Amino acid sequence: MFRKLHESDRGPVTIEIDGEIVPAEPGESVAAVIMRASAPWARLTPNTGSKRAPYCMMGVCFDCLAEVDGQSSVQTCLVSVRPGMRISRQAGKRRI
Amino acid sequence: MNADVIVIGAGTVGAAIGYGLAGRGERVLVLDGGDRDVRAANANFGLVWLHGKGMDMPAYYFLTRNSVDAWQGFAEELAETTAIDLQYEHDGGLVLCLGEADFEERRSSLLRLHNQLEDSSDPDWEMLDDGAVRALLPGIELGREVSGASLGRRDGHANPLRLLASLQAGIVRKGGSLRGGSTVHSVEAQAGGGFTVGFGSEKLSAARVVIAAGIGSTALARQVGLDVPIRPQRGQILVTEKVMPVLPLPTLDVRQTREGSIMIGATHEEVGLDCSTTSEAAAVLSASALRQFPGLRDVSLVRQWAGLRILTPDGFPIYAESETHPGAFVALCHSGVTLAAFHAGILADCIAGGQLSEELHVFHHRRFDVPKAA
């Protein structure tokens, strides 16, 4: 849904989203990367299993929740990418 | 008279009584307070529980057992009347024990209680070792300290907020009236009989009045000659994000709701009417839950709330009719969910009939009067 204006000028990093390796720019949020992905959504709701994607990008809607490096229910709009970060889209209710 | 009965308070107790009365054809008006009034009904854990109750007061055990046995039918009728599913499950309830001493203490306490009952039927509980507990809870890791549990066969849980919504809707469906934002400030006996109830600048009258206003009952009850010794006790509860089903049975302090969130309760604090939540309680409750179920450590807390239990000196309910003001009743307890079937059933029957039955006299608050020294 979104595309970058320029290439990263500080050396690109790569992160993994559900197994897919994607390029990212240091400093940008994980949610920003999700919005560029071919499947731009973050989670399925626990109540009805509806797809949700980032909506507010500033931490007040909680629709961008995904699993980041093993930790579930992370607000991806508030987390900056790190090289090798592993993101998993969250399907419905949390697993423990 | 504007109504046969005015019930003051539309919390779990008042709404259940009102629903029961409406269902018996009484013209009932239930008056509820304001949006920010203290409401224990909004802070209930949701257990429908029997085992372990009634120590030193067997009558309470039997009262509770009757209510628990009637709960399924009560929930079904409510669902039929209001199309609200109470999510009632009663496959048993556990009280986990940590360490051997805890296990022994639990067992002997339950035995003592059972002996007091002088009841010939089998106990409604059994002790399970940790292996048996694990077999019952396969989807979740048990803490290392868990030595076993007591399992109450009749115990279960329901959704307390749905219960309240359903009771309130049920009152109206059965022909009763419910008015919110109507905090009652006065109850007066009328000369020819009956009572006038004042709220805001309005007054309404009824032949009988039931005070079920929770912690707000003291002043009102006094106006009709009922001096009820109740005090507030704060209980804080934690609620997590929604989790895959991992806990099929409720325990006394950790249960998983149908929606998936896990509730963790509760503190017992004597802080007057303070309903604020504290970080200390969050820490203590989390630590306690993790001792039982360490696998929950990465689950997020989404809500924390506090409610005020209505506590009597022995912790058991007060059901009383005023002697100076016949026709005025008071109903106070802190187990409003478990006793909802009783309140909507037998208790509503008594109030409709104009007097409390013999078996309920033991719940009068005169049991708290200290006999004067000779």
Add this chain to the structure above:
Amino acid sequence: MAAAVEARRHNLDVMVIDEQATPGGQIWRSVEMTRRRDEVLGPTYSEGRNAAELFRACGANYRPNAQIWQLEPGFRALFTSEGQVGMVEASKLLLATGAQERPAPFPGWTLPGVLTVGAAQILLKNAGEIPADPVWIAGSGPLPLLYAVQLLRAGGQIAGYLDTTPKARWREALVHLPAALKAPGDLLKGLGWTSMLRRRVRVIRDVCSIEAVGEHRITKLRYRSGSGPEVAVPAGLLLVHEGVVPSIHPALSMDCTLKWSAAQDCFVPVLDAWGESSVDGLFIAGDGAGIAGARAAQCRGTLAGIRAASKLGRLDSTSAERVAVPSRRRLARELAIRPFLDALFRPRAEVYAPADRTVICRCEEVTAGAIRAAASVGRPGPNQVKAATRAGMGPCQGRQCGYTVTRILAAMQDRSPEDVGFFHIRPPLKPVTLGELATGIGCATDDRQEGEFRSNDSHVIE
């Protein structure tokens, strides 16, 4: 940032707890990151770089990537940062948690591909990204105008701009025009944006309803304008905006008194001339005090810093008044345009009366119809409706649905929103894990600090 800089000037010990990774809040989000987007974003954005530099240099204890989940009187803040619980105590507290877009539910707004205009702007600032295809923008206010202009500058394309500002607003706003002309700079800027937009983009005005349609993402947009028929257009991305409202959750959790601002159609904290709330020692500055933009926020922050320093004995009240003069003057200038803007972009009534089938609680997926059904029993307030429907019980704690519940009740009960009130806000203000809670609070950093806490950007205190 301005409050921290000012407080440090008077030698207060200052800690700033920031939910973001770098300073700047939302208006200046990621301003330190790169200069490459300055031309696209415009001069107000680059001003933030100076502010961030001053802030970094001022000697405040800056804690980024930290989310406050509980505030306690006295004051104490509990926060999580990188999986650890932290705790800080201070004698003064400043909430500079900014604002959020006004929740304006409509059918389909929860579909992937529907974002707020603010979100798109953050993506531009933080990630240098723009919509890949021509985008639909629907809303009212200065922000969508600004973003449209920024997007065009960046080479993006706009499929259409649905202006939901009601026709009558121009007339209603005229009475405030003389005051706005006292500081014409922003007015001229706005006129420039509007004219650029009209020249290059298809603008449909007086739009009264919108709907996003699609199965797993938005594929179609339906709208109605004026008394015209319903129009449907293909759409893969929709950006919406119906104004900005102060973030009130932290203030509510501390029992600060709020009042209803009829002009801005939202709750605002009751503050004195220094920005101190009804809670002694608790200040609120920035858009969280009332929507007024970046420069006004700096003024308010500076004033709070001065007053905190004065209350802590670092300067007497006469000196404080003197030091405050430039900020007060500047604030008055910045506020001059507000009545005009507030009247011009007052949301249409439909924003507060969503159709029954509209999901209004995004977290718990509760519809407006369910709210209305629960509200028809008794005469409940928002907290009883919350208990009956679960609206407001999700992780966002009513940030997206609170206002809608209040307004639905107000309409049904013929009461003002102020009378109806808002959800009772409890901790946690942001999620925290059970493990963090169980182990963290006992051994959390217990920094006894005199002085002001400040927090930059969305989230509590400082």
